Amino acid sequence: xxxxxxxxxxxxxxxxxxxxxxxxxxxxxxxxxxxxxxxxxxxxxxxxxxxxxxxxxxxxxxxxxxxxxxxxxxxxxxxxxxxxxxxxxxxxxxxxxxxxxxxxxxxxxxxxxxxxxxxxxxxxxxxxxxxxxxxxxxxxxxxxxxxxxxxxxxxxxxxxxxxxxxxx
Amino acid sequence: xxxxxxxxxxxxxxxxxxxxxxxxxxxxxxxxxxxxxxxxxxxxxxxxxxxxxxxxxxxxxxxxxxxxxxxxxxxxxxxxxxxxxxxxxxxxxxxxxxxxxxxxxxxxxxxxxxxxxxxxxxxxxxxxxxxxxxxxxxxxxxxxxxxxxxxxxxxxxxxxxxxxxxxxxxxxxxxxxxxxxxxxxxxxxxxx
Numbered sequence: 403x404x405x406x407x408x409x410x411x412x413x414x415x416x417x418x419x420x421x422x423x424x425x426x427x428x429x430x431x432x433x434x435x436x437x438x439x440x441x442x443x444x445x446x447x448x449x450x451x452x453x454x455x456x457x458x459x460x461x462x463x464x465x466x467x468x469x470x471x472x473x474x475x476x477x478x479x480x481x482x483x484x485x486x487x488x489x490x491x492x493x494x495x496x497x498x499x500x501x502x503x504x505x506x507x508x509x510x511x512x513x514x515x516x517x518x519x520x521x522x523x524x525x526x527x528x529x530x531x532x533x534x535x536x537x538x539x540x541x542x543x544x545x546x547x548x549x550x551x552x553x554x555x556x557x558x559x560x561x562x563x564x565x566x567x568x569x570x
Numbered sequence: 571x572x573x574x575x576x577x578x579x580x581x582x583x584x585x586x587x588x589x590x591x592x593x594x595x596x597x598x599x600x601x602x603x604x605x606x607x608x609x610x611x612x613x614x615x616x617x618x619x620x621x622x623x624x625x626x627x628x629x630x631x632x633x634x635x636x637x638x639x640x641x642x643x644x645x646x647x648x649x650x651x652x653x654x655x656x657x658x659x660x661x662x663x664x665x666x667x668x669x670x671x672x673x674x675x676x677x678x679x680x681x682x683x684x685x686x687x688x689x690x691x692x693x694x695x696x697x698x699x700x701x702x703x704x705x706x707x708x709x710x711x712x713x714x715x716x717x718x719x720x721x722x723x724x725x726x727x728x729x730x731x732x733x734x735x736x737x738x739x740x741x742x743x744x745x746x747x748x749x750x751x752x753x754x755x756x757x758x759x760x761x762x
Contacts (some may be wrong), residue, residue: 440591447699447700447703447704447734448692448699448700448703448734449692449729449730449733449734450595450597452591452595452597453597453598453733454692454693456597456598456599457599457689457692457726457729457730458689458693460599460722460726461689461722461726463722467599467600468599470599471592471596471597471599472588472589472592473588474592474597475587475588475589475591475592476584476585476588476589476592477588478588479584479587479588479591480580480581480584480585480588482584483580483583483584483587484580484584487580493576493580495573496573496576496577496580497580499573499577500577500580500581503577521672522689523689523690523693525693528693536690537672537690
């Protein structure tokens with residue numbers, strides 16, 4: 403076991419079980435989020451998932467249009483790939499760190515919307531929502547804070563023994 | 571360093587896949603100008619379904635809802651962004667008016683016979699946007715409005731409607747403030 407691996411190795415089965423639950427919950431959530439952003443709308447009159455996410459991002463008024471068009475795909479694919487790695491336990495720390503970085507960026511964007519008193523919706527989970535309904539509010543910041551906790555735990559403690567690899 | 575390398579590698583793979591997917595099925599991020607009309611299409615005769623003015627209507631225009639075939643020819647000469655006067659002409663001709671503001675703003679009052687269709691409704695799972703879209707005629711002159719000024723809700727709904735096949739779209743750039751300041755018909759709260 404390398405020095406790094408020793409540092410992040412969990413102490414017992416209980417901790418590994420907690421890490422497994424965190425990994426599965428976060429992976430499931432971000433896979434669901436990515437699916438909703440990438441998958442086409444179930445109706446012929448509604449715009450596709452990427453189109454809806456692009457317009458949701460555009461309404462934040464933080465990125466130029468050409469970057470919005472690119473990020474409408476890169477963000478969900480980033481979520482999907484990192485979540486899939488988290489699910490099977492390969493490079494779990496790196497995946498969790500990437501998701502945490504994205505979550506931090508989303509939260510900063512939400513904070514900027516709140517600061518500018520804009521009345522827009524998030525589009526964070528496509529057509530669905532977790533805890534916060536309607537236009538962006540401080541509820542979204544709290545929601546992201548709650549989501550960050552298991553990610554922080556995985557970054558700090560690694561994937562646990564129930565994973566394909568314990569390497570970060 | 572290995573840890574950071576893994577993070578960057580995952581991000582790079584996502585960037586490559588995302589860029590490929592983006593090129594495969596591009597999204598629309600800006601409103602395209604309206605296409606010139608090639609035929610005379612009567613203004614939407616379905617715009618008022620479920621949107622009957624309530625008894626609390628402050629001003630009932632005699633022409634409201636009087637759909638005439640002249641709506642589209644008038645709209646065909648207009649660009650994407652229109653003034654209050656141009657919007658009034660389309661209003662008199664029976665064009666469809668779409669209120670892109672939030673539920674609360676819509677509930678507090680709106681242009682008579684307008685339909686409510688906000689960006690929030692498109693990103694909800696309750697099917698309200700689909701229900702409204704199915705009531706509207708994609709070929710009819712359609713005016714979208716929101717809070718005016720720096721309000722971007724109109725442009726968002728404009729893009730959504732373009733994606734849904736609407737061809738005669740216009741944005742009332744001065745929005746509600748311009749409309750009400752001109753003393754034009756306004757319906758107070760009462761209609762859901």
